[in-house]
Amino acid sequence: MSAPMNSQGFFLTHDYYLSPSWFSRLHSHFDFCLDIDLFASRLHHHLPRYSSRLPDPGAEFIDSFSLPWSGNNYLFPPIVLLSRVINKFITDNCQFSLLIVPFLPSSPVFPSILDLCIAPPILLPDCAVIREPRHCKVSQMMAWTISVSVSLQEDFRRTLSPDCSVMWKKNPYRNINLTGRNLPVGVTKGKLMLTTYL
Template identity: 40%
Template sequence: MVFLTEEKIQKILSKARHLLQQSAVIVKDLASFIGSIINAFYAVLEAPLHYRQLERDKIYGLGPDLNFQNKVQLSEASRPELTWWCDNIVVKNGKAIRPRKVQFHCRTDSSLLGWGCVDVVSDRSAHGRWSIDESKYHIIFLELLAIYFALQSLYCNCTDTHIEFQCDNITAVKYVNDMGGMTSKSLDTLSAKLWQWCLKRGIFISTKHIAGKENVTSDFYSRNFSDSTEWMLMSEIFRRLRKQFFVPDIDLFASRLNKQIDRFASWFPEPGAFFNDAFSCSWQSFLPYIFPPFNLLSKVINKIVEDKVEKAIVILPYWKSQPWFPLLLPNMADFPVRLPGHKDLLTMAHDGTPHPLVKSINMVGVMLSGNPSTSGKFHQELLKSFYSHGDQELGNNMGWPGNDDASIHAKPKAFAKIMCPHPSPGDG
């Protein structure tokens, strides 16, 4: 380990406090402080992250005549850098002569469509599309963002380690290794964000450049996607369903682009995911929102029952001929709601493409429960609503018999009453 001397620490503290007390500072004094910070790089690992806003103020203050006697107003972004040095110079003093040995090697790549990464040793991978806003950035920014997403996807549970990233973009490599840069403010900001994420976990990262021809796997992942799981319910409809039923605490079949709730389970490793593969975890402690691929609905309903989920909002098509359809009614805990037939009811999150079947299918939002007492209470209230005074009380026969088109065996009109008792959330 190498350290700053006490004399150098006090010198930095004195200069930082002096600058903070001024409403406008002399450029010469600001340059002197920046010089002290650069000289501290060898002993303070995070030093490069906390001076570039001050450097920008210095350049602005110099003006066209490059006069160090000019005065400059410190920007709102630079004052926190001065404060950081006052608060952290003592506790952050000390840097290893050389970083620990690399434990993970990861290759990343970006295209204008998306990002991809693969761990060289384990072959674990992650990838995804860019959002509409992200796709507008320059490719260099996207290359750096791919490294950030790779960290969050493959190494989110790592601590106290060294990860080497291999990238085919020289600028992205330099911005990571230098902890930022002066040429591009957006790249500098993203680099700082990336490094702050790592430092909180004791992770040291380094990057090296590789030829594009060596980065074939990551390049493939950045350009090839399976969009069949990326459909998203219109956000306004989701908000109204939440008001109609309850506020869910997790989105179980989602991605970072189509999630309706901040806490979500993704199909594969992905930035921000609470966990991966919804079926690999018990749902008992959750109150989930579930919009799964239609071919998984039988498995989803059975999982709700097996895990005794108290209540779940499930989005599904009104397909009476499907084998999962008879499983719905015994586990309903409230009246279902018919969703409006808007053309953008179901869309691709990354580009807004509407679902090809949206005009030909009727979508329904239902609240299911794997707790027999919860669903049973609703069914008792349901039975009472289906007979008048003097009628014989109906038995508890609520299954769909064979190929009979009657929705509830007890009364011909019962299904219409159950499926459409309320206006659609989008009707008005």
Template identity: 35%
Template sequence: MKFELQWWYQTLSQNIGITIVTGRHFVLEIFSDASLTAWGGFCNNRATHGFWHPKDMGRHINYLELLAAFNALRSFASGFCNCSILLRLDNITATACIYRMGSVRFKSLNDITRQIWLWCESKNIFVVASYINTKQNIQADRESRNLSIETEYELSDSAFHEICYRFGTPSIDLFATLLNAKYRRYISWKPDPSALTIDAFTLPWKGEFFYAFPPFIMIIIFLNARFQSGDSYSTLNSQHAAIVLIFAVNNSDKAFLKRFLKGIYNQKPSKPRYQTTWDP
């Protein structure tokens, strides 16, 4: 209670908030949803999702809906400040908690709601939670039920600690998510609650002592990027052989790579070594 009273006193004294009475312009409209296995978010035609940490998987769905909203908010609005944002949720309890800035009945819901508002306060963001029907929340709902684990492969902690012992502690993890990041500074391949930014392939790596354990999906992205830059089928095939040898790719993933290379061959078949053949 003392903390809440101090917060109200400081906020009203500083008069820093965006007015909550008059109409406002929302710079973002963020949709979020949660299932018992994952969370999903959608904003401006961009989607993201993530699996729950083991400590959260047994939580009540109302708590997970609030956590999903918080994750989606941090994923899409981390670069914004001094603005208003509209959150769209299909859970009435979660919507009410954000609207009322807490819960007087359930401490866990009050705690996560407080985290949301403290994060918003640090950026001078005012959020408005609005309830929508699940049928209107299709994209976020689909993401929350995405069971694909291609992005969650990770090196075991013991192996990572051995690498750090032998080579030193990295300054950044280039291919990670909130769930499997090995270092506090990391880059994700899609919008992520705690990532510094997204898509490590678009950033300069010079000057960073980086750690990289790309998920399998990145292999296809890498090979496709090499193909678009002009690599021949034979070059890609050599890179494919090296990848299979180094990463010990399983049989199903090998088949996927073979189909990819077959498509490359059909588009850009190997040329003969010699343009003409000598015939005595």
């Protein structure tokens, strides 16, 4: 039986997740500890505290949107929920989160993700994300460190170079091949953001 899809071709189920080894690498890379895995399940959760979409005796919450988000959150949501996730992240005034989403520059919410960044986005190799066999690769997955803290956002932007590339302004995402280090992914408040690797 095929997994249900929406009109854009994205899976409505969430049968893909970060490998345990890559979660550990990312978690140890940051200066803050994650408190809760907000889009998890009984079989696939990386933190003792997690929220599940379905009834689960081990979950602290059912449906992560039903509770206020506080602390430091691990977010690997279904793609179709991305806009809702970013809206709630901002509304609930979240200070730190690790967000795993594909590189989707055409998404209406992508500029908001860029503006929330407080560290360079990390390119993830294909092996970092485990998918069910029926799932095709949607796009290059990336790890984003985000915060609503304006001071942290500004501190990060001060480390970036001005967006002075004429070619980037004319056609910013044309022929981007996300296979190297320090590649441009977007512009936030006039500053060009580049990728990094672990």
